[in-house]
Amino acid sequence: MELVVFVLAAAMVLVGALGVILRSNPVHAALSLVLTLFGIAVMFVAQEAHFLAAVQVIVYAGAIVVLFLFVIMLLGVDRSEDIRIEPFKVQRPLAAIVGLGVIGLVAASIVASRDAIGGGSGSLDTPTSTGNGDSNIRQIAESVFGDYVVAFEVTSILLVVAVVGTVMLTRRVKSGKDKS
Amino acid sequence: MSLLATASPTSTWYLLLAAVLFGIGAVGVLVRRNPLVMFMCIELMLNAVNLSFVALAKRLGDIGGQTTVFFVMVVAAAEVVVGLGIIVSIMRKRPGATADDITALKG
Numbered sequence: 377m378e379l380v381v382f383v384l385a386a387a388m389v390l391v392g393a394l395g396v397i398l399r400s401n402p403v404h405a406a407l408s409l410v411l412t413l414f415g416i417a418v419m420f421v422a423q424e425a426h427f428l429a430a431v432q433v434i435v436y437a438g439a440i441v442v443l444f445l446f447v448i449m450l451l452g453v454d455r456s457e458d459i460r461i462e463p464f465k466v467q468r469p470l471a472a473i474v475g476l477g478v479i480g481l482v483a484a485s486i487v488a489s490r491d492a493i494g495g496g497s498g499s500l501d502t503p504t505s506t507g508n509g510d511s512n513i514r515q516i517a518e519s520v521f522g523d524y525v526v527a528f529e530v531t532s533i534l535l536v537v538a539v540v541g542t543v544m545l546t547r548r549v550k551s552g553k554d555k556s
Numbered sequence: 557m558s559l560l561a562t563a564s565p566t567s568t569w570y571l572l573l574a575a576v577l578f579g580i581g582a583v584g585v586l587v588r589r590n591p592l593v594m595f596m597c598i599e600l601m602l603n604a605v606n607l608s609f610v611a612l613a614k615r616l617g618d619i620g621g622q623t624t625v626f627f628v629m630v631v632a633a634a635e636v637v638v639g640l641g642i643i644v645s646i647m648r649k650r651p652g653a654t655a656d657d658i659t660a661l662k663g
Contacts, residue, residue, distance in 0.1 A: 378564040378565055379564060379565055382565040382569060386573050389573065389577060390573075390577070393577055393581065393600055396584060396596050396600060397581075397584035397587065397588060402590060402592050402593055405596055406596065409596050412577075412603065413603065416603050416606070419573075419607060420610055422565075423567075423570065423610045423611055423613075423614045424614055425610045425622050425625070427622070428606075428622055428625055428626065428629075431626070432629070435629055436599075436629070436632075439633070440599070440632075440633060440636050443636060443637070444592065444595075444596065444636075444640070447592065447640045447644060448592060451643075451644065451648075451651070453590070453592065457590060463589075467587065468587055470586075471583050471587045474582065474583070474586060475579045475580070475586075476579070478575075478578065478579045478582055479578075479579035482575040482579075483572055483575050486568060486571045486572055486575060487568070487572075490568045499617040500613065500614060500617055500618075516619060516622055516623060518619075519619045519620065519623045523620075524623055524627075531627060534630070534631065534634050535633075535634055537634075538634035538635075538638050539637065541638055541641070542638055542640075545638075545641040545644075545645050546641045546644050546645050
């Protein structure tokens with residue numbers, strides 16, 4: 377059963393990822409990104425990260441992709457670009473070599489170290505192990521608001537800075553004397 | 557059918573899938589010229605790293621991996637907002653710009 381879930385979610389993730397880099401229309405690429413993000417959310421559930429799966433669907437598939445679609449529509453770049461044009465002849469073969477090299481090196485190190493890391497001391501609280509439905513949320517809350525509370529507060533500053541900075545960046549400066 | 561019932565994916569499978577997803581995202585950043593699509597490929601790479609964090613949190617039994625993913629998501633949201641703001645302000649000045657045309661910061 378777990379294997380079926382893994383295979384289906386992996387197919388969603390890979391088809392969506394290939395769609396992002398192969399579709400010539402940016403709107404189609406954004407919708408393929410939604411497919412990938414939902415597949416990742418399914419995998420989070422399979423890995424006992426229930427809270428992160430919910431956040432993944434709400435923040436990524438909900439907010440971020442909608443933001444992408446807004447910008448695509450706003451800029452009017454929702455036309456297909458001709459991706460057969462290749463400005464530099466050697467770029468795509470080189471990119472393929474780099475990509476396969478990255479995948480090969482990381483995969484080799486993962487396979488080589490598959491017995492090296494593992495069997496950590498702690499254990500994750502799961503609904504099945506504790507009989508409590510919100511045990512994952514409870515455990516992650518103890519971590520965020522206990523051990524990492526300073527980082528959490530700094531994150532709020534980061535979000536305010538990002539919002540103010542974006543408003544300043546995209547503001548239309550009015551022509552005339554009221555330009556400050 | 558017995559294989560489907562008995563074999564269960566270990567965290568190594570998830571890590572390998574994350575590696576493949578990261579590679580696809582990296583190739584996309586190198587190949588595509590539309591800045592918006594390049595940005596989506598960066599999101600793909602971020603999600604690959606998140607997936608490997610969650611798989612290792614399960615393997616090590618440490619909730620710190622999931623906490624890190626939470627912070628990565630927040631920073632990614634802030635990064636998307638700022639990046640799309642920059643893209644909007646560039647595209648407004650020169651419509652249809654690709655990554656090759658943006659040389660305003662060239663020294």
